[in-house]
Amino acid sequence: GAGESSHPASGRISVDGNAYVMHQVVQWLRGHGFDRINAIGHSLGSITAMQEAGTYQDVDRLVLTGIMHRFSQVAVVALQTSFYPAVSDPKFSALGLYTGYLTTIPGVRKSLFFAGLFQSSIVAQDELAKDLVTAIEVSGATAVVLPLPGTPTVSQQISAPTLVIVGKQDMLFCDATQVCTADTVKATEA
Numbered sequence: 493g494a495g496e497s498s499h500p501a502s503g504r505i506s507v508d509g510n511a512y513v514m515h516q517v518v519q520w521l522r523g524h525g526f527d528r529i530n531a532i533g534h535s536l537g538s539i540t541a542m543q544e545a546g547t548y549q550d551v552d553r554l555v556l557t558g559i560m561h562r563f564s565q566v567a568v569v570a571l572q573t574s575f576y577p578a579v580s581d582p583k584f585s586a587l588g589l590y591t592g593y594l595t596t597i598p599g600v601r602k603s604l605f606f607a608g609l610f611q612s613s614i615v616a617q618d619e620l621a622k623d624l625v626t627a628i629e630v631s632g633a634t635a636v637v638l639p640l641p642g643t644p645t646v647s648q649q650i651s652a653p654t655l656v657i658v659g660k661q662d663m664l665f666c667d668a669t670q671v672c673t674a675d676t677v678k679a680t681e682a
Contacts, residue, residue, distance in 0.1 A: 493593065494623045502592025507632030511543035518550050531652075534558045536625060539633045545654075546646035554654040561637050561647065562680055564667040571664070574600045578624050593624045607661040656681045 493505040518529050531551040533541035538556040545551050563571070578584040578593040596604065601622060602615045639645045658665055658677055666672035 493626060499587060499589050499593065499624070502590045502626040503628060505626045506628045507539060507543050507636060508547075510540040510629070511547055514540055514544040515548045515550065518544070518548070522550070528552045530555065532557075536629065536633055539636050542636055542650065543632075543646055545652050546649035549649070549651055551652050554650065554652045555657070556654065557657040558659075558662065558664075559637060560656065560658055560665045560677065560680055562665060562670065563638070564663060564665055564670050566667050567664040570600075570604055574604050575625075575630075583622070584624065589624070592627045594627060594630065595624055596622055604664075607663040654681075 493499050493502065514531070518531075521529055529551045530553040531541040531545060532555040533539070535558040538559040541551075541554055541556060542559075545554050574596050575594045576597050577591065578587075578589050578595040579591065581595050581598065584593070584595060598619070601619050602610075605618065606615055636646055656677055658672055660666055660672045662672065670676070
C-alpha cells in the first residue's frame with residue numbers, strides 16, 4: 493500500500509500482514525543461500541521488523557531506528573492531530589484510494605519529525621517524499637510499542653541481538669521529561 497506498490501483495500505494492510513510478507517522474504521533469502529539475515533527498519537519499518545522477529549524468530553540481528561517503547565508527552569498529542577485521510581491530500585487525491593489510508597497534514601512534518609535546526613530544503617524534500625499508512629497499521633503499531641499493561645508483547649519474544657538507534661532530539665520519544673541518552677534508551681528498551 494506504500495510507495496509505487498498497489499493500493500488494495502486499506503483494511504487488508506496491517507502490521508501483522510507486513511511482518512508476514514517480511515517473513516516470506518527472509519525465508520526466500522535463506523532458501524537462496526543467505527545464512528545471515530539482518531533486519532533493519534525505520535519508524536513503522538522498525539515496528540514491522542519487531543513484529544517479524546518476535547513472531548517468526550528467523551532473523552539473526554535486528555536494527556531498529558526511529559522507534560521506542562514510549563512516546564514523549566508532546567508526541568501523543570502531535571501524532572493524534574497530524575494525520576488525515578489521504579484522499580484529502582493533493583499528493584494522493586487522484587489515486588482513487590480506499591478510505592482508511594492516512595498521510596500527514598501538509599506542513600506538519602517539520603514540527604513532527606524535525607526538532608532543532610534543519611535546512612528548509614531537507615524539510616521540503618521530506619514533505620515531497622511523504623507516503624501512506626493505514627489506520628489499521630497505526631493501530632497495530634501502537635499495540636506493538638505501547639501494549640496494554642499485563643499483555644505479553646511481541647517485543648519480549650525477540651531473541652535476535654538488537655540495536656536501537658534514536659536521536660536525542662527526536663521529539664516523538666525525547667523531551668524535557670524523557671531525556672534520551674544511551675543509558676535511558678537502553679533502560680527503556682531492555
